[in-house]
Amino acid sequence: MHYLTFDLSEDDAGTLTIEALASTPAAQHAAVMAEVRRILEWARARFPDTHGPLDEGMDWDDDLQVQVEDGGWHSVALTLAASARFAEAFREAFPGALGEAD
Template sequence: MQYLIFELSDGDDGVATLEAMASTRADSHAAVMVEVQGVLDWAWREFPGQHGPIEDGMAWDHELLVQEEAGDWRTVTLTLTGAPHFVDAFLAEFGGEED
Protein backbone atom coordinates (compact mmCIF):
# COMPACT_ATOMS: atom_id res chain seq x y z
CA MET A 1 0.00 0.00 0.00
CA GLN A 2 1.15 3.48 -0.83
CA TYR A 3 -1.19 5.64 1.26
CA LEU A 4 -2.54 3.61 4.18
CA ILE A 5 -0.22 2.71 7.03
CA PHE A 6 -2.01 0.95 9.85
CA GLU A 7 -1.19 1.34 13.51
CA LEU A 8 -2.26 -1.33 15.97
CA SER A 9 -3.44 -0.73 19.51
CA ASP A 10 -4.62 -3.48 21.83
CA GLY A 11 -7.51 -2.96 24.20
CA ASP A 12 -7.78 -4.41 27.69
CA ASP A 13 -10.77 -6.42 26.52
CA GLY A 14 -8.82 -8.41 23.90
CA VAL A 15 -10.18 -6.33 21.04
CA ALA A 16 -7.59 -4.61 18.89
CA THR A 17 -7.92 -1.47 16.79
CA LEU A 18 -6.15 -0.95 13.48
CA GLU A 19 -6.26 2.62 12.25
CA ALA A 20 -4.93 4.29 9.14
CA MET A 21 -5.23 7.88 7.97
CA ALA A 22 -4.31 9.33 4.59
CA SER A 23 -4.43 13.01 3.74
CA THR A 24 -4.03 13.80 0.06
CA ARG A 25 -4.97 16.35 -2.52
CA ALA A 26 -8.23 15.63 -4.31
CA ASP A 27 -6.45 14.27 -7.40
CA SER A 28 -5.00 11.38 -5.32
CA HIS A 29 -8.20 10.64 -3.41
CA ALA A 30 -9.35 7.90 -5.80
CA ALA A 31 -6.09 5.98 -5.27
CA VAL A 32 -6.56 6.14 -1.50
CA MET A 33 -10.09 4.81 -1.86
CA VAL A 34 -8.83 1.92 -4.02
CA GLU A 35 -6.56 0.92 -1.12
CA VAL A 36 -9.44 1.24 1.35
CA GLN A 37 -11.65 -0.91 -0.85
CA GLY A 38 -8.89 -3.50 -1.19
CA VAL A 39 -8.62 -3.84 2.60
CA LEU A 40 -12.38 -4.08 3.03
CA ASP A 41 -12.72 -6.58 0.16
CA TRP A 42 -10.05 -8.75 1.80
CA ALA A 43 -11.82 -8.64 5.17
CA TRP A 44 -15.23 -9.50 3.69
CA ARG A 45 -13.70 -12.31 1.64
CA GLU A 46 -11.58 -13.81 4.43
CA PHE A 47 -14.17 -13.38 7.21
CA PRO A 48 -17.55 -13.77 5.51
CA GLY A 49 -20.56 -13.28 7.73
CA GLN A 50 -18.33 -12.07 10.57
CA HIS A 51 -18.63 -8.29 10.13
CA GLY A 52 -20.31 -6.39 12.92
CA PRO A 53 -19.93 -5.41 16.56
CA ILE A 54 -17.16 -7.37 18.26
CA GLU A 55 -19.17 -7.39 21.49
CA ASP A 56 -21.83 -9.37 19.61
CA GLY A 57 -19.30 -12.07 18.74
CA MET A 58 -18.29 -10.84 15.29
CA ALA A 59 -14.67 -11.05 14.11
CA TRP A 60 -14.32 -7.50 12.77
CA ASP A 61 -15.99 -4.16 12.29
CA HIS A 62 -15.00 -0.94 10.60
CA GLU A 63 -15.59 2.79 10.38
CA LEU A 64 -14.67 4.88 7.35
CA LEU A 65 -14.54 8.65 7.52
CA VAL A 66 -13.86 10.92 4.55
CA GLN A 67 -13.43 14.63 5.16
CA GLU A 68 -12.94 17.45 2.71
CA GLU A 69 -10.34 19.88 3.97
CA ALA A 70 -9.32 23.36 2.94
CA GLY A 71 -7.02 23.72 -0.04
CA ASP A 72 -8.51 20.81 -1.99
CA TRP A 73 -7.30 18.17 0.49
CA ARG A 74 -9.14 14.97 1.47
CA THR A 75 -8.54 13.07 4.70
CA VAL A 76 -9.56 9.42 4.86
CA THR A 77 -9.57 7.52 8.13
CA LEU A 78 -10.19 3.77 8.16
CA THR A 79 -10.58 2.15 11.57
CA LEU A 80 -10.89 -1.60 11.94
CA THR A 81 -11.66 -3.33 15.21
CA GLY A 82 -11.02 -7.02 15.42
CA ALA A 83 -10.80 -10.15 17.45
CA PRO A 84 -7.29 -11.61 17.83
CA HIS A 85 -7.66 -14.07 14.92
CA PHE A 86 -8.76 -11.26 12.60
CA VAL A 87 -5.85 -9.04 13.62
CA ASP A 88 -3.35 -11.88 13.17
CA ALA A 89 -4.66 -12.53 9.65
CA PHE A 90 -4.66 -8.81 8.84
CA LEU A 91 -1.05 -8.37 9.96
CA ALA A 92 0.01 -11.44 7.98
CA GLU A 93 -1.62 -9.97 4.86
CA PHE A 94 -0.86 -6.25 5.18
CA GLY A 95 1.68 -5.75 7.94
CA GLY A 96 1.33 -2.78 10.25
CA GLU A 97 2.90 -0.88 13.10
CA GLU A 98 2.34 -1.78 16.72
CA ASP A 99 1.93 0.86 19.39
Protein backbone atom coordinates (compact mmCIF):
# COMPACT_ATOMS: atom_id res chain seq x y z
CA MET A 1 0.00 0.00 0.00
CA HIS A 2 1.36 3.36 -1.06
CA TYR A 3 -1.49 5.78 -0.53
CA LEU A 4 -3.79 4.45 2.17
CA THR A 5 -2.89 4.92 5.81
CA PHE A 6 -4.46 2.61 8.37
CA ASP A 7 -5.71 2.81 11.91
CA LEU A 8 -7.03 -0.03 14.08
CA SER A 9 -9.33 0.71 16.99
CA GLU A 10 -11.61 -1.22 19.33
CA ASP A 11 -14.78 0.03 20.96
CA ASP A 12 -16.14 -0.86 24.41
CA ALA A 13 -18.15 -3.74 22.91
CA GLY A 14 -15.00 -5.29 21.45
CA THR A 15 -15.76 -4.41 17.84
CA LEU A 16 -12.59 -3.82 15.85
CA THR A 17 -12.51 -1.09 13.24
CA ILE A 18 -9.89 -0.82 10.52
CA GLU A 19 -9.93 2.58 8.89
CA ALA A 20 -8.02 3.24 5.67
CA LEU A 21 -7.66 6.88 4.63
CA ALA A 22 -6.12 8.80 1.75
CA SER A 23 -6.28 12.36 0.46
CA THR A 24 -4.64 12.91 -2.89
CA PRO A 25 -4.72 15.10 -5.98
CA ALA A 26 -7.05 13.91 -8.73
CA ALA A 27 -4.13 12.44 -10.69
CA GLN A 28 -3.52 9.85 -7.95
CA HIS A 29 -7.15 9.00 -7.21
CA ALA A 30 -7.20 5.95 -9.53
CA ALA A 31 -4.19 4.48 -7.70
CA VAL A 32 -5.91 5.00 -4.34
CA MET A 33 -9.05 3.30 -5.59
CA ALA A 34 -6.93 0.39 -6.88
CA GLU A 35 -5.67 -0.09 -3.30
CA VAL A 36 -9.26 0.01 -2.01
CA ARG A 37 -10.29 -2.60 -4.60
CA ARG A 38 -7.34 -4.79 -3.60
CA ILE A 39 -8.50 -4.78 0.03
CA LEU A 40 -12.15 -5.42 -0.81
CA GLU A 41 -11.31 -8.18 -3.30
CA TRP A 42 -9.10 -9.85 -0.70
CA ALA A 43 -11.86 -9.61 1.93
CA ARG A 44 -14.50 -11.04 -0.42
CA ALA A 45 -12.20 -13.90 -1.43
CA ARG A 46 -10.96 -14.70 2.10
CA PHE A 47 -14.32 -14.25 3.90
CA PRO A 48 -16.88 -14.75 1.11
CA ASP A 49 -19.79 -15.88 3.25
CA THR A 50 -19.37 -13.66 6.30
CA HIS A 51 -19.77 -10.13 4.93
CA GLY A 52 -22.38 -8.18 6.85
CA PRO A 53 -23.23 -6.82 10.27
CA LEU A 54 -20.95 -8.13 13.01
CA ASP A 55 -23.86 -8.22 15.47
CA GLU A 56 -25.42 -10.84 13.19
CA GLY A 57 -22.34 -13.07 13.46
CA MET A 58 -20.53 -11.86 10.35
CA ASP A 59 -16.75 -11.30 10.17
CA TRP A 60 -16.61 -8.00 8.34
CA ASP A 61 -18.59 -5.12 6.98
CA ASP A 62 -17.48 -2.09 5.01
CA ASP A 63 -18.30 1.52 4.33
CA LEU A 64 -16.59 3.48 1.56
CA GLN A 65 -16.77 7.26 1.40
CA VAL A 66 -15.25 9.31 -1.44
CA GLN A 67 -15.33 13.09 -1.54
CA VAL A 68 -13.90 15.68 -3.90
CA GLU A 69 -12.64 18.65 -1.93
CA ASP A 70 -11.60 22.16 -2.85
CA GLY A 71 -8.67 22.27 -5.22
CA GLY A 72 -9.53 18.90 -6.77
CA TRP A 73 -8.25 16.81 -3.86
CA HIS A 74 -9.94 13.44 -3.42
CA SER A 75 -10.51 12.06 0.08
CA VAL A 76 -11.18 8.35 0.48
CA ALA A 77 -12.21 6.62 3.70
CA LEU A 78 -12.69 2.86 3.78
CA THR A 79 -13.98 1.67 7.14
CA LEU A 80 -14.01 -2.05 7.92
CA ALA A 81 -15.82 -3.41 10.97
CA ALA A 82 -13.89 -6.57 11.74
CA SER A 83 -14.02 -9.68 13.86
CA ALA A 84 -10.80 -10.68 15.60
CA ARG A 85 -10.19 -13.42 13.02
CA PHE A 86 -10.72 -10.97 10.14
CA ALA A 87 -8.29 -8.48 11.72
CA GLU A 88 -5.66 -11.20 12.19
CA ALA A 89 -6.03 -12.36 8.58
CA PHE A 90 -5.82 -8.71 7.47
CA ARG A 91 -2.53 -8.31 9.38
CA GLU A 92 -1.14 -11.39 7.62
CA ALA A 93 -2.33 -10.30 4.17
CA PHE A 94 -1.17 -6.69 4.51
CA PRO A 95 1.90 -6.75 6.76
CA GLY A 96 2.82 -3.39 8.18
CA ALA A 97 -0.53 -1.80 7.31
CA LEU A 98 -1.66 -1.70 10.94
CA GLY A 99 1.62 -0.37 12.24
CA GLU A 100 3.53 -3.63 12.71
CA ALA A 101 6.94 -3.93 11.08
CA ASP A 102 7.02 -5.44 7.60
